[in-house]
Amino acid sequence: MNRARPKVPDLRLLPPVLAGWLATRLGLTHAPATTFACAAGLAAIGVPTLCFAKRSTMFIPVGATLLVAASLATSAALHVYALRLGPVSELAAAHSYVTATAAVTGDPKPVKGIILLPVRIESVSSEGGAPLRVHSRATVLAHPDSSATWSTLLPSMHIELSGRLVPPKDPADGDAATLTANQPPRVIGGPSLIQSLAGALRSDLRQAVAGLPPEPAAVLPALTLGDTSAVPAATSADLKAAGLSYLVVVSGENLVFLSAAVLPLARYAGLCAHALAVFAAVLALGFTALARPGPPMVRATVTALLASVALSTGRRFRGLTATAGAALILLLIDPWLAHQYGFVLSVAATAGLLVSAPGWRDKLIVLYRLPSWVATTASYTAAAEIYCEPLLVTFTGSLPLYAVFGNVLAVPAAPPATVLGITAMAGYAVWPPAGHAAAWLAQWPTRWICLVAHGVARVPGAKVPWPTGLVGMFALLATYAIGRRLTRSLHRIHDRRSPV
Numbered sequence: 185m186n187r188a189r190p191k192v193p194d195l196r197l198l199p200p201v202l203a204g205w206l207a208t209r210l211g212l213t214h215a216p217a218t219t220f221a222c223a224a225g226l227a228a229i230g231v232p233t234l235c236f237a238k239r240s241t242m243f244i245p246v247g248a249t250l251l252v253a254a255s256l257a258t259s260a261a262l263h264v265y266a267l268r269l270g271p272v273s274e275l276a277a278a279h280s281y282v283t284a285t286a287a288v289t290g291d292p293k294p295v296k297g298i299i300l301l302p303v304r305i306e307s308v309s310s311e312g313g314a315p316l317r318v319h320s321r322a323t324v325l326a327h328p329d330s331s332a333t334w335s336t337l338l339p340s341m342h343i344e345l346s347g348r349l350v351p352p353k354d355p356a357d358g359d360a361a362t363l364t365a366n367q368p369p370r371v372i373g374g375p376s377l378i379q380s381l382a383g384a385l386r387s388d389l390r391q392a393v394a395g396l397p398p399e400p401a402a403v404l405p406a407l408t409l410g411d412t413s414a415v416p417a418a419t420s421a422d423l424k425a426a427g428l429s430y431l432v433v434v435s436g437e438n439l440v441f442l443s444a445a446v447l448p449l450a451r452y453a454g455l456c457a458h459a460l461a462v463f464a465a466v467l468a469l470g471f472t473a474l475a476r477p478g479p480p481m482v483r484a485t486v487t488a489l490l491a492s493v494a495l496s497t498g499r500r501f502r503g504l505t506a507t508a509g510a511a512l513i514l515l516l517i518d519p520w521l522a523h524q525y526g527f528v529l530s531v532a533a534t535a536g537l538l539v540s541a542p543g544w545r546d547k548l549i550v551l552y553r554l555p556s557w558v559a560t561t562a563s564y565t566a567a568a569e570i571y572c573e574p575l576l577v578t579f580t581g582s583l584p585l586y587a588v589f590g591n592v593l594a595v596p597a598a599p600p601a602t603v604l605g606i607t608a609m610a611g612y613a614v615w616p617p618a619g620h621a622a623a624w625l626a627q628w629p630t631r632w633i634c635l636v637a638h639g640v641a642r643v644p645g646a647k648v649p650w651p652t653g654l655v656g657m658f659a660l661l662a663t664y665a666i667g668r669r670l671t672r673s674l675h676r677i678h679d680r681r682s683p684v
Contacts (some may be wrong), residue, residue: 427587436484
């Protein structure tokens with residue numbers, strides 16, 4: 185039986201991305217002087233290697249990988265150097281009481297009776313000292329009972345607050361300090377026009393779903409914009425057990441659903457390629473501001489911007505190249521992303537979707553005669569899960585056995601829930617009854633996703649215990665290798681028995 189040779193994905197950028205990520209992580213955890221020395225050594229090897237590339241092209245990827253690792257290690261060392269020598273870090277080491285002005289960089293997040301607020305400190309003064317101009321990331325810890333002001337803060341607002349600076353709990357987050365606030369903040373500026381509009385739209389979505397039953401009213405904003413503030417703990421646990429928790433974490437998937445619904449309409453309206461590229465870029469940036477630029481969303485947005493550039497210049501868009509380029513650009517700008525699981529999992533899942541999922545889908549359709557939608561959902565879900573699980577087990581300590589089955593049932597409901605949720609948000613802003621009507625429609629796919637999550641989570645063995653850390657990761661990779669070997673053996677047996 186003759187079969188077409190499967191397309192082999194172009195994996196030439198895989199070594200630079202892996203080397204760059206590893207170099208960044210090492211650069212963030214070692215002394216800057218040590219990192220600078222290692223980066224210089226890598227560059228000293230990489231430059232001559234590229235010079236030999238004229239004689240043999242095999243030296244090009246080796247030299248490029250070494251130079252990428254050297255560049256990202258240098259960037260990480262510079263960031264660590266600036267973080268450790270800044271006045272905010274010095275004041276935190278002394279547990280100083282300070283007054284600071286800061287720009288809010290994220291939404292207030294209630295956690296275990298306190299509020300966490302990410303900020304960028306712009307000036308700080310200790311008792312009796314003069315204000316110092318700084319540019320340091322920090323997290324504010326506040327008690328929600330002290331004032332309702334905390335819950336109303338929006339990104340880009342400027343506030344004045346006082347409290348005690350202490351070293352951050354996890355330096356890998358890139359914070360220079362943690363500020364324990366002892367009184368409510370005083371708003372001194374902002375928010376920006378974009379963030380004010382985004383905050384109003386997010387509030388409109390909450391108003392649009394207000395008349396729905398509690399669970400879909402809480403889950404729909406999470407599916408649409410990643411707003412999980414009202415999702416019940418039991419629902420979150422069941423989504424996680426069923427392998428569906430990624431649906432309520434805003435990421436590139438949400439942007440894909442929105443683009444798939446809006447861009448065809450823009451093309452039908454007569455936008456040319458250049459105008460369509462600009463519209464796609466504006467759509468990506470606008471949705472990022474609306475849904476908040478978390479690590480997965482930032483990665484997806486940069487990839488979308490690279491796609492828009494390719495579209496506007498008439499070049500062919502290559503998903504793997506854009507994903508690798510986005511990852512390297514972001515690691516260069518913000519090395520602390522190398523420690524963010526959301527960012528790493530986003531890159532890994534996208535790689536799985538681009539590298540393995542298309543081939544698996546074709547095999548399921550051709551060999552097993554599955555319907556196209558079942559094969560597509562199963563293959564893409566399995567690819568994302570398989571690529572992400574070696575990282576997930578390092579801290580979760582469990583495997584969701586029925587994740588693929590749950591996704592086959594639930595994922596088809598995600599696009600209509602997301603698009604209808606955005607429609608409800610926009611509709612409520614224009615005419616509230618339209619928003620309520622769209623939210624009423626959106627509750628049904630949302631209910632289905634919740635129903636699948638509850639059902640799968642209650643099946644015995646939905647989560648299997650697994651070792652954590654590097655032991656768990658390598659044990660799972662070994663399991664993958666054994667499974668791949670067995671699968672190939674079964675395929676060879678099938679081919680021998682199949683008629684020519």
